[in-house]
Amino acid sequence: MRISKAAFLFLFLLSSVKGDILGDYIRTDGVWILTRNKQSYKTNNEKECAEKCEAERNFNCRAFLFTRKKLQCLTLAENAKMSVMFASMDAVLYEKRIYLLECKRGTGKDYRGTEAKTWRGIPCQKWAEKIPHKPNYTPQKHPNAGLEENYCRNPDGDENGPWCYTTDPATRYDYCNIPECEDQITHTGEGPTAECMQCNGEDYHGEVSRTESGLQCQHWDSQEPHMHGFTLKHYPEKDLKMNYCRNPDGELRPWCFTTSPTKRWEYCKIPRCTTHPPVSGPGSQCLSGKGEDYRGRIAITESGNACQHWNTQLPHKHGWIPDRYPCKGLEENYCRNPDGEKRPWCYTINSSVRWEYCTIPPCDGREQESADVPIQVPLTEECYRGKGQSYRGTTSITASGKKCQAWNSMFPHRHEKTPDKFPDADLRDNYCRNPDGDNRPWCFTTDPNTLWEYCNLEKCDDQTQEPIPNDSPATMAQDISPTTRTTSGTNADNRLKDVEFPLLENEICNRPEL
CATH class of the missing domain: 2.40.20.10 (Plasminogen Kringle 4)
Incomplete structure (x- = not known):
């Protein structure tokens, strides 16, 4: 069942006036786009950069880039749909939602997509040109109507939707085939139900x-x-x-x-x-299974460290913010298991110990196994030989003390280093490994701001050569010619661990899919 266009547009407008200027943008971490038409500003945060984009007068700002280290803000005339995109680990790309929509709401007066042909397939005439048709609607007369290039628009609020002047001398204008934005109401066999989460x-x-x-x-x-x-x-x-x-x-x-x-x-x-x-199940006050439904008030780790409050970022920055995860029970500084760990845990107020498990009384009365205690300092036998491709220990902490993300998990970082794709690399739990022939064992981290780090491991003292693994070092599906300079964040083959984008050294590879 479709809701009315007016109601849908109202919901859209309502969602855009919540007070957060970044709500009008779609965020993509770790990317950069190439564009000539841009302006540079010095800002303190992303919101200030968004304000610069909204106030931009040199061009129509479709997106902006913000770099965390330099606090640099670049307002852009293009978005990722119109340019080449590649990896840049310190950058964040924000794109205006309205320019990414390839569907219309209501009459499509706010449509800002890039469709540039009529429903019959005739290419559109540019709004600023006068051949073959002299237009009544021009960018000069209607600067806020989005009359750019030859994109379909609806500057006059035509009830039939977006249209354009055509390049056919015999057809002055025609309508474009812009699909309706999908609403959130469906039918089920038991009658209409609202889709909600x-x-x-x-x-x-x-x-x-x-x-x-x-x-x-x-x-x-x-x-x-x-x-x-x-x-x-x-x-x-x-x-x-x-x-x-x-x-x-x-x-x-x-x-x-x-x-x-x-x-x-x-x-x-x-x-x-x-x-x-x-409401949480019977295990809310004691440990049942992994303790994901535990809602008790224990706030101290098994080694005696007090827990850090979930709504604070000191001494440890993290992504488990209560407002973002309203059903994870992240209240006060109580031990919780929001990420499917072995059992409840918390960040600690000890700056040298990022996190630890908590001792929660089990619902069945049995003692917890001590084997699950996280390893904060490697044991003496926890060492690696060569590049550590044969390492099969249980260290799961990085060199800076960050907790490792489980290899079969896609949170907080998506990746392709999974046990299924690397069956010989022993990618169990969240143990440090080296599936791709890097310099030494590493892991993805549970810190949303840190994709991966090398692990807190030392080389073995003996000179025994590391056994050669049966599988060859992992590579991405499509090769990228390596540059002559090594780059932090790449493996031994000069490839980014983040599988989504290739590494480019100020060059554009001839990869049409980008």
Whole structure:
């Protein structure tokens, strides 16, 4: 069942006036786009940079880049759909949602997509040109109507939707075939039900299959145009059916890979349910299973360190913010298990110990096994030989003290170094390993701001040569010619561990998919 266009537009406008200027943008971490038309500013944060973009008068600002280290703000006339995108680990790209939508709401007066032909396939005439037709609507007369290039627009609010002057002398203008933005209401066999989600939507099983910018979702059982590890085989309990939006990895809300080769994934626009989330089960005051539903008030680790409050970033910065994960029970500084760890844990107020497990009394009265205690300092036998490709120890802490992300997890970092793809690399739990022939064992971290780090391991004292593993070092599906300069964040083959983008050294590789 479709809701009215007016109601949908109202919901869209309502969501855009929540007070957070960044809500009008889609964020992508660790990327850079090449564009000549840009302006540079010095700002303190992303919000100030967004304000510069909104106030830009030199061109129509579609996006902006912000670098954390230099606090540099670049306002851009182009977005990722119009330019080349590549990896830059310190940068964050923000793109205006309105320019990414390839669908219309209502009459499409606010449509700012890049469709440039009529429904019959006739190319559009540029709005600023006078041949073959002298236009009544020009960028000069209507500066706020988005009359750029030859893109379909609706400057006069025509009830039939976006249109354009055509390049056919016999046809002055015609309408464009712009699809309606998908609404969030569906039918079920038991009557109409509103599609909504509880918490972060991990239990969402609806049928929305477009992203918040209007892109069609890629089917979960497909590897085109984006390769990924989210399959029914690996996540049988996550209901990865068709191309419906899902949240299999504990993200902020449901998402999907897109059918656009230039946009790997996006969040979906799923409204929150008005009813309260389900109450925790019987294990809420004691340890049952992994303790994911534990809601007790223990706030000290098993070694005696007091827990850091979840809503603070001192002494340890982290991504488990209560407002982002309203159903994880991240209250005060109580021990919790928001990420499916072995049992409840917390960040500590000890600046030298980032996190530790907590001792929670089990519901069945049995003692907890001591084997699950995290290793903060490597044992004497915890060492590696050569590059550490044969290392099979249980260290799961990086050199800077960060906790390792489990290899079969895609949160907080998505990757392709999975046990299924590297069966001989022993990618168990979150233990440090070297599946790709790097300089030494490493792991992805649970810190959202740090993709990966080398582990807190020393080389063995003996001179025994490391056994040669049966499998060759991992490479990405498509090779990238290495540059002559080594780069922090790459492995021995000069490839980024982040599988989404190739590393470019101020050059543009001839890769049409970018």
